[in-house]
Each structure stands twice: as C-alpha cells, then as structure tokens.
Amino acid sequence: MSKINDNFKQKVASIPTIKRLPSYLNLVKRASQEGVEIISATNIAKELDLEPIQVRKDLAVTGIIGKPRIGYNVNELFQAIQSFLNWDKKHKAIIVGTGNLGSALMKYGELKNHGLTIVGIADASPEKIGTEKNNLTISDVNDLPALIKKTGATMIILTVPPSEAQNVAEVINDTDIKAIWNFTNVKLKVSDRILVLMEDLSSGYAVLSFHLPFYKENEDTE
Numbered sequence: 368m369s370k371i372n373d374n375f376k377q378k379v380a381s382i383p384t385i386k387r388l389p390s391y392l393n394l395v396k397r398a399s400q401e402g403v404e405i406i407s408a409t410n411i412a413k414e415l416d417l418e419p420i421q422v423r424k425d426l427a428v429t430g431i432i433g434k435p436r437i438g439y440n441v442n443e444l445f446q447a448i449q450s451f452l453n454w455d456k457k458h459k460a461i462i463v464g465t466g467n468l469g470s471a472l473m474k475y476g477e478l479k480n481h482g483l484t485i486v487g488i489a490d491a492s493p494e495k496i497g498t499e500k501n502n503l504t505i506s507d508v509n510d511l512p513a514l515i516k517k518t519g520a521t522m523i524i525l526t527v528p529p530s531e532a533q534n535v536a537e538v539i540n541d542t543d544i545k546a547i548w549n550f551t552n553v554k555l556k557v558s559d560r561i562l563v564l565m566e567d568l569s570s571g572y573a574v575l576s577f578h579l580p581f582y583k584e585n586e587d588t589e
C-alpha cells in the first residue's frame with residue numbers, strides 16, 4: 368500500500384510545505400482580486416504568521432522565481448501554485464458512505480474550485496439507494512466497480528463506518544481507482560498502486576487542546 372505520511376517524501380516538497388500551499392494560494396487569489404500585481408515573501412509571511420525564509424523555501428518548490436527585494440508577480444504565483452498542486456486539472460471522485468460526513472463533503476463547494484468533481488455517490492443502506500442527494504442518485508455500493516467505470520472516477524472519498532472500511536477497500540482494489548481519501552480510522556490494506564491518505568479532524572483538535580492550558584497560563588501571568 369502506498370501511504371502518505373510525514374515520512375513520505377516527494378522529490379521536491381515535504382508534506383508540511385504542500386499543506387501550506389493552499390493558504391498561500393488563498394492569499395494570492397485575494398491579492399489578485401484586489402488588483403495587487405506584486406507580492407513579497409515578507410508580506411505573505413506577515414499575513415500568515417510565518418517566517419519569510421519559510422515562505423521563500425515553500426514557494427521555490429513550485430518553480431516560481433521572485434525578483435530580489437521586489438517579490439512575486441501575483442498572477443504567475445497563482446498559476447505556479449495551482450499547477451504544482453495539480454489543481455488546474457480535473458479530478459473525479461466518488462463518495463462512498465452518504466451519512467453525516469459524506470453529505471457534508473458533497474456540499475463543500477471548495478473542492479470543485481480546486482478541480483475535484485464528485486461524479487458519484489454510493490451507500491449500502493436499502494433506504495438510501497436510488498434516492499437523490501445533491502443532484503446525484505445514490506448507487507448501491509455493490510455496483511461500485513461499474514460506477515467507477517461509468518464515471519471514470521480515479522478517487523474514492525471513504526466515509527463509511529470503520530467496520531465497513533476494509534470491505535469497501537477490497538472492492539476498490541480491483542478497479543482503476545488511484546487514490547483513497549480515507550476519513551475512517553482504519554489502516555486500509557490495498558494494492559501498492561493505490562495512494563491512501565488518512566484524514567483525521569482529531570489531529571487538528573489535538574494541537575488546539577494541547578496548547579489551550581499554555582495560553583491560559585500566559586493570560587494569568589500578564
């Protein structure tokens with residue numbers, strides 16, 4: 368199985384760098400909408416609470432070259448980040464598990480702005496199969512291989528109960544799916560040619576909850 372984690376090194380960029388690129392993109396997009404033509408690493412760093420050296424290093428992976436002491440052309444920077452993330456290309460995904468989380472992701476329009484279209488949805492519940500959600504008909508999960516073939520999807524967004532995750536993964540294994548965005552807490556066993564990213568909201572919360580007591584202490588000592 369191919370996994371994405373902090374040990375996984377792409378040739379040119381670390382995972383933390385890749386994770387920071389969307390916030391640069393948002394900032395650059397806003398700057399472009401405000402008519403700004405040039406933006407410096409120092410300004411980007413200030414807005415995002417980062418060090419300018421970090422910003423320069425991160426942006427260098429996209430191949431963009433800034434002008435010393437001037438900055439980056441905003442439109443060129445936008446294109447460079449989009450292209451580096453492959454957000455200028457179209458990707459098709461199927462959501463498997465149309466419960467609370469699957470439904471929320473379906474409605475999250477921002478993914479479409481980054482080239483990701485939900486082309487199908489599937490579930491195992493007889494009450495849900497055949498009904499409509501977000502203009503898509505819920506398919507029977509048993510028909511997943513046919514749905515993948517029909518839609519040309521290359522990604523599965525997995526939002527089933529943990530107890531069902533591996534069963535679904537085994538069905539996906541023999542299809543043309545290239546990536547699974549796995550929201551369950553199950554370490555999936557799949558073929559090496561499928562990239563798996565485990566997504567966990569708890570890790571963001573862990574950072575917050577760990578820091579909370581320290582912030583309280585700071586407040587008390589001021």
Ligand SMILES: NC(=O)c1ccc[n+]([C@@H]2O[C@H](COP(=O)([O-])OP(=O)(O)OC[C@H]3O[C@@H](n4cnc5c(N)ncnc54)[C@H](O)[C@@H]3O)[C@@H](O)[C@H]2O)c1
Nearest residue numbers: 464465466467468490491492508526527529531566567568
């Ligand atoms: N990663 C995160 O941060 C995060 C956050 C919330 C929930 N989750 C996980 O996401 C998953 C979904 O959570 P939820 O709250 O939406 O649950 P839910 O019970 O609301 O939805 C699960 C859906 O999966 C369907 N389902 C069950 N077995 C299936 C199968 N074999 N094939 C296809 N569909 C099947 C159910 O009918 C239901 O519609 C759970 O594994 C949960 O732990 C992860």
